Amino acid sequence: MSQNAAETSSPAVQAAKLRGILESAVTAIITIDHRGLIETVNPATERLFGYGAAELIGQNVKVLMPQPYRAEHDGYIANYAGTGVKKIIGIGREVSGRRKDGTTFPLHLSVSEFDAEGRRYFTGMIHDISDRQHVEDALRESERQLAQSQKMEAVGQLTGGIAHDFNNLLLVVTGNLELLEPRLLDDESRALLKEAQDAAALGSKLTDQLLTFARRRHMDAHVIQLNDLVVSVTDMLRRTLGEHITLSTSLAPEVWATRADPGQFQSAIVNMAVNARDAMAQGGKLVVETRNMVFDEQHADFHSELPPGEYVQLSISDSGTGMPPDVRDRVFEPFFTTKEKGRGTGLGLAMVYGFVKQSGGHVTIYSEVGHGTTINLYLPRADGASVEDAAGAKKADTDTRARETILVVEDDERVRQLTIKRLKLIGYQVLEAHDGPSALEMLRRGDEVDLVFTDVIMPGGLSGREVAIRAREMKPGIKVLLTSGYAEELVHGDELQRERLKVLRKPYQQADLVAALRDVLAEPPAAS
Ligand SMILES: Nc1ncnc2c1ncn2[C@@H]1O[C@H](COP(=O)(O)OP(=O)(O)OP(=O)(O)O)[C@@H](O)[C@H]1O
Ligand SMILES: [Mg+2]
Structure with a gap:
């Protein structure tokens, strides 16, 4: 509307236009007089605050404010009237509003003033910013x-x-x-x-x-029933935690199976239980819970670390000291401890973290100083697999003589020499290569090899896994054993399983080496 058009309209038309603006505005617009009494409100004000116009007109505008604004408001107006110092007029501020039902919400308020017929009025424009605040x-x-x-x-x-x-x-x-x-x-x-x-x-x-x-540990993953695992650990914990701690369990029926290393899972639970005990010097409660959890897309948005899907949840709660946020944010760091020297190494939760992450899960902490702590582990549901029992590994004797030829592929000179010595001691014939390409070259040349014993991570462009696959392509029937103490590749446990590749974890004992070699050599020739 140009200045000219406004001037040429009759007062009635101008008033109608103004009313139109007020009625249709999504912004709440309120006019008050110099005492703070409400003169007019628009429909947006009614919607926003939950009052009818008739309830508001004539009331002090304070009714729309929660404390402390409510108590201070008269002071603001008086101060402005006396000094002319503008705290809000023409500036705009984020404050809180109070609805008829007593609830409060954040709002942006801008105020302008005008004089009419010798009196001063103020107009407030109010935007509800609760959405914006949520987003922020x-x-x-x-x-x-x-x-x-x-x-x-x-x-x-x-x-x-x-x-x-x-x-x-x-x-x-x-x-x-x-x-x-x-x-x-x-x-x-x-x-x-x-x-x-x-x-x-x-x-x-x-x-x-x-x-x-660091999520680089070899995991001996099995399909496990969480409830069974918890029962076996809690029996042991009950005996070791001491009488001042009451341990109880709440196990949901029919908790899904999950896939993880049972030994590591147990030590994770023990680590958390020991932390809980330490946080409850005067005694308290420790509760272990299990249940199924489905994260939908929305939930996954909040827990950005987990894709939507089905999970089993294990929660360990204690009624101990709790931790302030600055401690909570650091507990998964290795060597972070608040315990006195000699009492803690700060590796307990670091281990829990790595274990859960490597198992494809997530861990969250809720803690309240003076009340207690809950640590939740989420592990993906294992799909349709049957439950195996975690039988202990068997050890082989070291003194039977072997006759096969083993090709050792290892980039670290000292580790390679040691391995060769160890293999010769068992009686194997040994060939050596310092990287994947030279190992494959030896096979191509036609060197007689029964088993390739290769490190997983090596320079030279070929990983142990790739060496294994190509060696099998080249010489069907050749046996392969991988070794590693550290390997991103080990994280891809599924791939290794698909390719029927075994990994011997470093450092290993002579007996482990003998047993692993014997197992692999005894395998039936590959069908593919
Ligand atoms: N349940 C708990 N209640 C209160 N604080 C906890 C709890 N669990 C862990 N913490 C805090 O987290 C820190 C790190 O825990 P973490 O288990 O990693 O190491 P630690 O217990 O100090 O040492 P370690 O487990 O290696 O013996 C603890 O020192 C403690 O401050
Ligand atoms: Mg600990």
């Missing part, structure tokens, strides 16, 4: 989650790298100590050797936990 809150939360998972990813890479190299060094240490053993005849030397072996075993346990955190 959700955005902030997902940014926080993203930053968190990026941090964990980075820490995982670093930890996994160190643990991998360290694992290889340990393999050399323990392997050589083992070779030294039969040469040491006096008790004193043997005692020294034993000390070294024990320390190496501890080191190996540590790298194990680090590799679990």
